[in-house]
Amino acid sequence: MNWIITENNKPVNLQDIPCLDINDLRKEIIEIKKRVVGFFGDKVFDGVKLYVVLADDEEGKLYISSSFFGADKKSYESITKTLPAFHMFEREFFEQYGIEPLGHPWLKPVRDHKKEYPFFEIKGEEIHQVGVGPIHAGVIEPGHFRFMCNGEKVYDLEIRLGYQNRGVEDLFVQNPTNQLAESVCGDSVIAYNLAYSRAMEALAGIQISNRAQLIRLIALEMERAAIHIGDLGAIAGDTAYQMGAAIFGATRTLVINSLLEICGSRFGRGLIRVGGVNFDISQELAENILKTLEKVGDDVKRTTTTMLKSPTVISRLERTGVVSFENAKALGLVGPAGRASGVELDTRFDFPDKWFLDKDDKKFKAAGDVYSRTRIRYKEIMQSLSLIRKFMKMLPDFEGEALYISCTNALASDKFVVSMTEGWRGEVVQTFITDNDGKITRCKIKDPSFNNWYGLAMAVRNNGISDFPLCNKSFNLSYCGNDL
Amino acid sequence: MLETLKLRIYQGEQFIKDIENAPMRSQFRGFPKLNSDVDITPCKGVCPTGALNTENLSIDMGKCTFCGACANACKAVEFTNEYKLASTNREKLIVTPETTFEEFRKTAFEVREEIHRIFGRSLKLRQVSAGGCNGCEMELNACSNVNFDMGRFGIDFVASPRHADGIVITGPITENMAYALEDCYKSTPDPKIVILCGACAISGGVFQNSEKLNREFLEKYPIDLYIPGCPVHPLTFINAILCYGATHVGTSELN
Known part of the structure; x- marks a missing residue:
């Protein structure tokens, strides 16, 4: 064996x-x-x-x-x-x-800044370097980008990260809490907290109620829809389609404010805890949220349709930042970025889960360009909204079930558990190892960005440097999830 | 084109007109209210950041992630939906059973005279994420969206520290960002202000025990404004800035 x-x-x-x-x-x-x-x-x-x-x-x-x-x-x-x-x-x-x-072809530091970082260089009379970061022009996280350009054309992009390294894995060994899980990557609060809580529940051997599971999944899909809508806005902004940016921004607010109505935080903080959830969704609240989300669905559909009819937008998106299926597969891209290149991975449907049964098998034309990554966002917003509707409708079947099961059991000793949750960016993987006292001795976290950053570097090759922001937004990868 | 125009008309006006008195949903966890008459024992050990002091009952909003774990555990702590949480004084962020919200607001801001004179009509800020989880960053971006529209008060985030009047720090300040942060501070022309945004920046938050932090910056340079939250809500941020510097460019002048 x-x-x-x-x-x-x-x-x-x-x-x-x-x-x-x-x-x-x-x-x-x-x-x-x-x-x-x-x-x-x-x-x-x-x-x-x-x-x-x-x-x-x-x-x-x-x-x-x-x-x-x-x-x-x-x-x-x-x-x-x-x-x-x-x-x-x-x-x-x-x-x-x-x-x-x-024999590793690219053995450079990942997060360690004490060592010298040898950037890849192309030499030539016409070649120039462009260095960007760690502090960027916008309000985003830090990272350093080094472009090797010939005129406007990018020959190579190298991305150096690690600026955000907060020692998260060690902190999980010191004192594992739901709040720490929520702060690993603050745009994937639900995905991270869900993966963590499920792992702890598996180790403690507790089974949480169906109602609590449904509330968690509703939040997970709301997080996905909200970020994807925000990203459509960012893509619109970078193509100078300002109205799209404005409308998607306002539409996203409706979704995150619905999350606030459930649990008091626009990003779903404080909702999930090991053993269940802290907040219920009453029938009245469920109906209100469904009404809001119906408007969200209509607005997103209308705005996306109008935006993608505009020739100025299309010409920026199509055939920009292409990652071929072969490259995506070889590099191991996951999440929407992978799916936009035809790598059909989605842990919700690929791994047994009683709530996610019917994988949407409608063919998606995956060309691996920014246009595909935009379309996949739209497709997944609609899918998430319909899943939320489905889960909300199931809630009354589990009326009166405990929201939370007290979890006082010690974790099982000498175990190894892998917990995967499909966040909006792709699979969030958390692995925990316990010792013979049931104490966590090792925590390993893998953010989808860990796979996908190199995909972004591939996408911008042979593109104009002015298309970099657009490519970047279409991936929208996490710095802190990668740096931990 | 016609579709675009129709869409524009359909969207109407999205901005919050009176940002200083904007209503907040009741579920929001804001300013805490403590009750010393209730038994605090169930709250012991539930606070993930040590913000709640159960011996000498108080909550440090600079450490608090507003997760609500203490309020779930016992009735001694309750979170109101008051969102104006900022202060120019770190000590003022510590809330005791005696501190009412009105009391807190009265003494929260002590602003240097020159601030009103220099930054009263416009304030340009450079944001530095120093280990921030992207939560505060997303909320700061939201400050500029069509709902909150911070730009109408003359407050903007700019691309370079050279164009800025001050810096906004998010995150617990990692070792790997310490140099860049200091560099950014030095590149900002004087006079300048420093704003700490979120529990991580103010106290290290959930990362306070990490070995990968380097918070020397905070000892070296003066801090002007502390804005609590995890993450900081856009209304908390905008109101903090309005109270701090641009008081006379409030909504009243616009209307």
Whole structure:
């Protein structure tokens, strides 16, 4: 047995995880042809344990295996050479534990700013560099972008991050709380808190009520709709279609204010807690929200249709920032950015979940350009709104169920649990390991941005540098989710 | 084109006319109200940031994430929907059972005379996210959207510190952003102001125990304004700025 097979939010015993020689594990990873969702180390008393989590999206299963590096073993042969999707994972593992992937083509720091960062350079008479950041022109998070340009054309973009590194993983070991989970990435409050809470509930062995589950999912879909609407506004703004920016901005306000009506926070903070939810949605509130969301749906439809009929908008969006299906697949892009390039991944539907059964199988014309990434936002807003309607209608069936189940049980000891939630940006993966006292000893978080930043770098190649903001907005990746 | 115009007319006016008295939904968790007559024991240990002092009953709004965990646990703490939470004095953010909202508002602002003179009619700000989770950043962006429309008061976020009258800091100030933040501060021409926006910036918030922070900046330079929240609500932010500097460019002058 080279792998232990489990499911989303289903803990496995630590000692049941196979431990292979790294060369055998490497061969296995390459042969099994599954998608990487976790590749990280954990300090054990006499060395480092490497854990690998692969996803089988067709079967909805997770494959887990491991390898041990003793004190004298400081390197292994890089997997990235064969499977580029491992690129960031191997860099991160090297940075955190000092074990070198030999032959890695791009072994640079991920978050560590103490080391010199060697930027890629193209030399030539006509070539010039443009450096942007860490502080940007707008009110956004920090990161450094280095463009190698020939005139207006971008030959290469290198993105250096790590400015936001707050040591989140260590804080989860020190004192895990729902509030910390909410602040890992403040635009995905619900997705992060949901993944965290589900993992804790799985470890504590508690089953929360259907009503609480539905309220959580309503919030998750509201978060998705709200951000996607905001992003359509940002894309409109960057194509100088000001009316779109204004209307989408105002429409987004309606959605986040509905979240405020549920739980007192425009981003859903304080709603979810381990064991359930803190706030109920009364019948009256449900009806009010549905009425608001109906208007939201109409406005988004009308505005998107009008905007995408405008030739000045279309000419900016079409064939701009293309990521081909092959590249997206090889780099391991996830979420809407991946789906816009034809990588059909969505953990809501791919992994068994009784609330998400009928995956929308309408064909989406995925061209991998900014236009596709705009269209996919629109499609997903509509999908989220219809899911919210469906969940709201189901609420009365579970009237009177406990919102919250007191969770005083200790977490199960010596376990390994992987919790995946499809946030608006893609899969949020949180892995927790407990020791024999049931204390969390390792937390690993993977934001969808961790996969997708390199996709953005690929998208702007051979585009005009003035199209960069537009490409950037169409991805809208997280800095703090990547930097942790 | 006709469609576009129709859409424009259909949208109508979206902006909040009287931003200083804008109504807030009752569910919003704002200024806390403490009751020392109620047993506080159930609240012990529930506060994720140590904002709630159960020994000597008080809430530090500079640390508070307004998560409501304490209010859920016992009746000694209650959150009102008052959103004007800012102060020029860090100490004033600590709310005791004796502090009423009116009391707090009366003493919250002590503004240097020159501020009104220099920044009274327009204030340009440079925002620096120093480990911010994007929550405060999104709310600061919302300040400029069609609903809140902060620009009508002469308050704007500008692209360069060279164009700014002050900086707004969000996030707990990570080690990796410490240099850039200081650089930005030095690039801003004098006289300038520094605003701390959100629980993370004011106290480190949920990240206060992280080893990856470097908050030396706050010891080196004077701080002019503290705006609590997690994240800071746009109405909290705009009203804080209006009270602080541009008092006579209020809505009354516009109407």
